[in-house]
Amino acid sequence: MTALEGRDVRPGITTGPITGSRKVHLEISDPSSARVLRVPQRRVELSDGTHVDLYDTSGPYTDPDVPIDPARELPPIRRDWIAERKPIGGAVTQVAYAKAGTITPEMRFAAAREGVDPELVREEIAAGRAVLPASRCHPESEPMVIGSRFLVKVNANIGNSAVTSSVAEEVEKMVWATRWGADTVMDLSTGRRIHETREWILRNSPVPIGTVPIYEALEKAGGDPAKLSWELYRDTVIEQAEQGVDYMTVHAGVLLRYVPLTARRVTGIVSRGGSIMAAWCLAHHRENFLYTHFAELCEILRSYDVTFSLGDGLRPGSIADANDEAQFAELRTLGELTAIARAHDVQVMIEGPGHVPMHKIEENVALARELCDGAPFYTLGPLATDVAPGYDHITSAIGAAQIAWHGTAMLCYVTPKEHLGLPDRDDVKTGVITYKLAAHAADLAKGHPRAQEWDDALSKARFEFRWQDQFHLALDPDTARGYHDQTLPAEPAKTA
Amino acid sequence: MTALEGRDVRPGITTGPITGSRKVHLEISDPSSARVLRVPQRRVELSDGTHVDLYDTSGPYTDPDVPIDPARELPPIRRDWIAERKPIGGAVTQVAYAKAGTITPEMRFAAAREGVDPELVREEIAAGRAVLPASRCHPESEPMVIGSRFLVKVNANIGNSAVTSSVAEEVEKMVWATRWGADTVMDLSTGRRIHETREWILRNSPVPIGTVPIYEALEKAGGDPAKLSWELYRDTVIEQAEQGVDYMTVHAGVLLRYVPLTARRVTGIVSRGGSIMAAWCLAHHRENFLYTHFAELCEILRSYDVTFSLGDGLRPGSIADANDEAQFAELRTLGELTAIARAHDVQVMIEGPGHVPMHKIEENVALARELCDGAPFYTLGPLATDVAPGYDHITSAIGAAQIAWHGTAMLCYVTPKEHLGLPDRDDVKTGVITYKLAAHAADLAKGHPRAQEWDDALSKARFEFRWQDQFHLALDPDTARGYHDQTLPAEPAKTA
Numbered sequence: 001m002t003a004l005e006g007r008d009v010r011p012g013i014t015t016g017p018i019t020g021s022r023k024v025h026l027e028i029s030d031p032s033s034a035r036v037l038r039v040p041q042r043r044v045e046l047s048d049g050t051h052v053d054l055y056d057t058s059g060p061y062t063d064p065d066v067p068i069d070p071a072r073e074l075p076p077i078r079r080d081w082i083a084e085r086k087p088i089g090g091a092v093t094q095v096a097y098a099k100a101g102t103i104t105p106e107m108r109f110a111a112a113r114e115g116v117d118p119e120l121v122r123e124e125i126a127a128g129r130a131v132l133p134a135s136r137c138h139p140e141s142e143p144m145v146i147g148s149r150f151l152v153k154v155n156a157n158i159g160n161s162a163v164t165s166s167v168a169e170e171v172e173k174m175v176w177a178t179r180w181g182a183d184t185v186m187d188l189s190t191g192r193r194i195h196e197t198r199e200w201i202l203r204n205s206p207v208p209i210g211t212v213p214i215y216e217a218l219e220k221a222g223g224d225p226a227k228l229s230w231e232l233y234r235d236t237v238i239e240q241a242e243q244g245v246d247y248m249t250v251h252a253g254v255l256l257r258y259v260p261l262t263a264r265r266v267t268g269i270v271s272r273g274g275s276i277m278a279a280w281c282l283a284h285h286r287e288n289f290l291y292t293h294f295a296e297l298c299e300i301l302r303s304y305d306v307t308f309s310l311g312d313g314l315r316p317g318s319i320a321d322a323n324d325e326a327q328f329a330e331l332r333t334l335g336e337l338t339a340i341a342r343a344h345d346v347q348v349m350i351e352g353p354g355h356v357p358m359h360k361i362e363e364n365v366a367l368a369r370e371l372c373d374g375a376p377f378y379t380l381g382p383l384a385t386d387v388a389p390g391y392d393h394i395t396s397a398i399g400a401a402q403i404a405w406h407g408t409a410m411l412c413y414v415t416p417k418e419h420l421g422l423p424d425r426d427d428v429k430t431g432v433i434t435y436k437l438a439a440h441a442a443d444l445a446k447g448h449p450r451a452q453e454w455d456d457a458l459s460k461a462r463f464e465f466r467w468q469d470q471f472h473l474a475l476d477p478d479t480a481r482g483y484h485d486q487t488l489p490a491e492p493a494k495t496a
Numbered sequence: 497m498t499a500l501e502g503r504d505v506r507p508g509i510t511t512g513p514i515t516g517s518r519k520v521h522l523e524i525s526d527p528s529s530a531r532v533l534r535v536p537q538r539r540v541e542l543s544d545g546t547h548v549d550l551y552d553t554s555g556p557y558t559d560p561d562v563p564i565d566p567a568r569e570l571p572p573i574r575r576d577w578i579a580e581r582k583p584i585g586g587a588v589t590q591v592a593y594a595k596a597g598t599i600t601p602e603m604r605f606a607a608a609r610e611g612v613d614p615e616l617v618r619e620e621i622a623a624g625r626a627v628l629p630a631s632r633c634h635p636e637s638e639p640m641v642i643g644s645r646f647l648v649k650v651n652a653n654i655g656n657s658a659v660t661s662s663v664a665e666e667v668e669k670m671v672w673a674t675r676w677g678a679d680t681v682m683d684l685s686t687g688r689r690i691h692e693t694r695e696w697i698l699r700n701s702p703v704p705i706g707t708v709p710i711y712e713a714l715e716k717a718g719g720d721p722a723k724l725s726w727e728l729y730r731d732t733v734i735e736q737a738e739q740g741v742d743y744m745t746v747h748a749g750v751l752l753r754y755v756p757l758t759a760r761r762v763t764g765i766v767s768r769g770g771s772i773m774a775a776w777c778l779a780h781h782r783e784n785f786l787y788t789h790f791a792e793l794c795e796i797l798r799s800y801d802v803t804f805s806l807g808d809g810l811r812p813g814s815i816a817d818a819n820d821e822a823q824f825a826e827l828r829t830l831g832e833l834t835a836i837a838r839a840h841d842v843q844v845m846i847e848g849p850g851h852v853p854m855h856k857i858e859e860n861v862a863l864a865r866e867l868c869d870g871a872p873f874y875t876l877g878p879l880a881t882d883v884a885p886g887y888d889h890i891t892s893a894i895g896a897a898q899i900a901w902h903g904t905a906m907l908c909y910v911t912p913k914e915h916l917g918l919p920d921r922d923d924v925k926t927g928v929i930t931y932k933l934a935a936h937a938a939d940l941a942k943g944h945p946r947a948q949e950w951d952d953a954l955s956k957a958r959f960e961f962r963w964q965d966q967f968h969l970a971l972d973p974d975t976a977r978g979y980h981d982q983t984l985p986a987e988p989a990k991t992a
Contacts, residue, residue: 266952266955266956266959267955267956267958267959268959270959317955317958317959318951318952318955318958318959319940319948319951319952319955320948320951320952320955355955357937357940357941358897358898358901358937358938358940358941359901359940359941359942359943384897384937384940384941385933385936385937385940385951386951386954386955386958387933387936387950387951387954387969387970387971388929388932388933388936388970388971388972389954389966389967389970389976389979390970390972390975390976390978390979391929391930391933391971391972391975393890394889394890394893394930394933394934395933395937397890397893397894398893398894398897398898398933398934398937401854401880401894402854402894402898405854405855416979417979417982417983419958419966420976420979420980420983421979421980421982421983422983424982433884433887434887434890436884437881437883437884437887437890437891437894438890438894440881440883440884441853441854441880441881441891441894442854444815444853444854444855444880444881445853445854445855445880446855447855452815452816454883455814455815455816455881455882455883456762456814456815456816458882458883458885459762459763459813459814459815459816459851459882460762460763462763462814462882462885462915463762463763463764463766463813463814470885470915471885473883474883474884474885474886475883475884475887476884476886476887479886479887480885480886480916482886483885483886483912483913483916483917484916484917486913486917486920487913487916487917487918
């Protein structure tokens with residue numbers, strides 16, 4: 001691919017193994033393609049001669065055997081699989097194959113990463129309870145599955161803005177986020193060079209990439225929501241799909257009649273996409289064009305196998321507004337749209353809040369499951385309180401761990417800078433690690449078969465004073481070791 | 497008091513208001529003492545002309561009208577109340593007065609801080625469902641109440657060790673911890689100068705101070721658990737009670753027959769006090785002297801109104817060991833001891849774990865409530881996963897918020913250095929703020945009448961772009977402002 005050549009971007013990329021780990025590959029035979037799938041794992045060798053293999057999202061960047069040059073795309077591991085596959089009923093989507101009883105190489109690959117039966121992956125995708133976001137135009141991505149029967153996934157948002165950050169920084173943020181465990185990355189760039197930034201990110205990304213196309217459409221409309229149109233939006237979606245975006249947030253549930261329901265809220269509409277669509281609806285006094293053209297959108301997404309992430313444009317922006325009529329009215333509409341997307345054999349997940357006190361969290365998952373027929377739920381936190389700006393990675397991890405335990409399939413991270421500023425590299429790492437630990441706490445509570453092995457290995461190392469093993473098994477070995485080295489291993493070493 | 501004079505300690509103490517707040521005092525008439533009680537609040541004046549009053553644990557240090565000199569004790573606000581009160585049935589404890597129908601000045605003071613009826617405080621203490629830890633020998637403390645009907649409280653552990661930290665640093669850590677919201681402080685000092693460190697902390701502390709007397713007793717026994725004795729322990733308890741310690745952790749539930757139950761655990765016995773008592777029991781093959789002498793201990797604590805914190809010496813030290821037979825066997829014994837303490841009119845709270853996966857958290861609270869007849873539960877976290885050393889303030893805040901929602905009355909904080917090293921000043925702040933937000937999330941979920949006002953005020957300020965108000969209402973105004981100032985207030989200012 002030559003799209004990256006001749007540009008003025010030369011990102012500095014973090015490469016090399018995570019401290020104490022090395023990349024290994026499980027080799028899995030795939031009957032459907034007659035190929036051997038090489039499934040990455042992060043192996044931690046322990047001083048007692050055993051080892052623990054952990055789920056690995058970091059791609060070739062942590063593999064010393066793969067030369068890295070950001071100006072060339074990553075090895076397109078899925079290219080041949082995609083090329084060889086025939087449409088089923090006109091569809092080339094994972095859900096179409098799943099419904100037809102076919103286990104694709106992607107499903108087998110994802111199942112091996114999870115340590116589950118490939119048939120379970122196929123069944124869950126066929127039923128719409130899981131998605132495998134893997135665009136036909138993003139062959140570099142390592143397949144993964146999102147659903148409540150699987151490990152809880154974490155998304156990291158990155159993206160430049162009009163005021164800060166360069167393309168190079170965004171590519172490095174993507175690599176950095178996946179190094180620490182981000183399962184998907186959303187590119188929320190605004191401002192200039194959106195297309196170019198996205199191209200760099202996609203060609204270098206081992207994980208699925210999501211976007212919110214209305215952001216770029218708004219740039220093309222000069223920043224005025226009233227000047228948006230279905231045609232402008234459609235062309236933007238096609239442009240992004242051609243590049244290889246794996247999933248797209250679409251705020252098709254923000255209906256004209258729901259907007260007044262937000263009038264008495266403490267914090268109105270806080271979703272950027274929701275605000276844009278509400279402004280368009282009010283300016284024209286017409287129904288949301290994403291809703292009225294939803295079937296056409298399904299046709300487009302189907303041809304690339306782009307997954308819908310149906311946005312919650314009316315999500316609460318504060319504890320006071322949680323679980324209100326505006327939020328749940330939109331959720332009912334998302335349920336209606338889910339049925340339409342599924343009828344088109346397009347994969348769907350459902351976005352959720354936001355800001356929710358603990359006693360109102362479970363209702364969000366239960367209602368989403370009921371109204372959207374079990375489609376994977378994908379939530380932003382939620383923050384369990386609003387009083388701690390500067391610590392919202394924590395206020396939201398409290399909510400995220402609980403909502404994931406109750407069945408949310410993917411968590412969108414929140415960084416310490418939430419509500420205050422743009423995250424830098426350290427914030428991205430803090431956000432990802434915080435969300436990985438919340439997701440893992442949920443995996444434990446849900447009884448995922450492989451989750452507790454990890455805790456047990458680390459606890460055993462701790463009890464036996466095998467410090468190196470404890471560091472190497474940590475989500476963040478460098479921070480654990482650094483904190484230890486700041487003081488002598490006195491009493492805290494012996495008690496817990 | 498002259499105990500602090502002529503020493504070589506001159507702590508540097510953080511004083512002055514929290515950014516954007518000022519100290520105000522509610523003036524409350526107390527009929528029982530015919531006095532006016534001055535109850536501190538942290539007032540945040542907002543730019544729209546309104547204000548929010550928040551619970552204030554910081555004592556005179558944030559009051560510019562009170563001169564601070566750490567070599568003199570704080571104003572002994574309770575001295576006259578204590579002196580004037582007559583014993584009831586030989587007891588001078590808050591629970592004895594509460595059972596007799598008397599609302600003490602301490603109860604009225606604590607009720608005003610909470611914004612609840614003083615009669616509720618009396619009832620809950622009388623029923624043993626709340627404690628008001630306020631030793632007769634610590635007149636400097638500002639009364640507060642711990643119980644599931646009240647705001648969730650946070651304890652911060654401090655303490656020097658043989659290897660690091662000076663007396664001056666520990667006093668400043670206490671002031672620093674209460675500045676950010678610690679409701680009580682435990683002095684876990686080991687090594688040299690334990691008595692002197694504790695004296696400095698007590699005379700300068702506006703919050704109740706807890707200790708684990710077995711630590712000091714072990715120092716006196718030359719560090720050998722086998723050389724401990726009831727007499728040595730008793731004398732240590734009396735020494736500490738005379739100084740004014742408000743509550744003491746006592747590991748009286750670690751029975752000889754329970755020790756073998758820990759043999760197959762992944763992480764054995766991790767509580768320091770539990771290990772010491774288990775070692776003593778095994779060395780002598782005799783029953784725990786804290787258990788066999790428990791009634792005598794009650795007599796001592798009663799005469800000072802020291803509150804029991806019945807320690808969970810067999811708490812799990814890993815996810816693998818949560819909710820096991822050893823843990824719950826000890827809890828049953830703590831229930832038996834609770835009844836004995838109450839028969840002596842001594843206040844009691846119950847300590848809990850530790851390391852517990854989310855799906856096993858609620859059982860801990862429910863069982864403690866049942867076995868210990870509703871005594872306030874006081875837990876360390878719990879950590880919801882073991883895989884994130886370096887981030888255990890977060891892994892444990894996830895568990896702490898949930899266990900507090902289910903009824904835990906006080907949370908012992910965990911800092912980022914847990915399992916790795918000794919917390920410094922920054923770690924203490926991070927631990928306290930993290931636990932305050934977890935406690936507040938639980939207050940919201942429990943529907944405490946004053947909890948949501950705070951969130952609503954901050955959310956409204958956020959929505960209206962009143963940045964200063966948002967910072968001033970934050971748990972940590974300085975960090976919120978600092979993060980904001982690192983980047984321009986671009987998009988994140990407008991979305992949530």
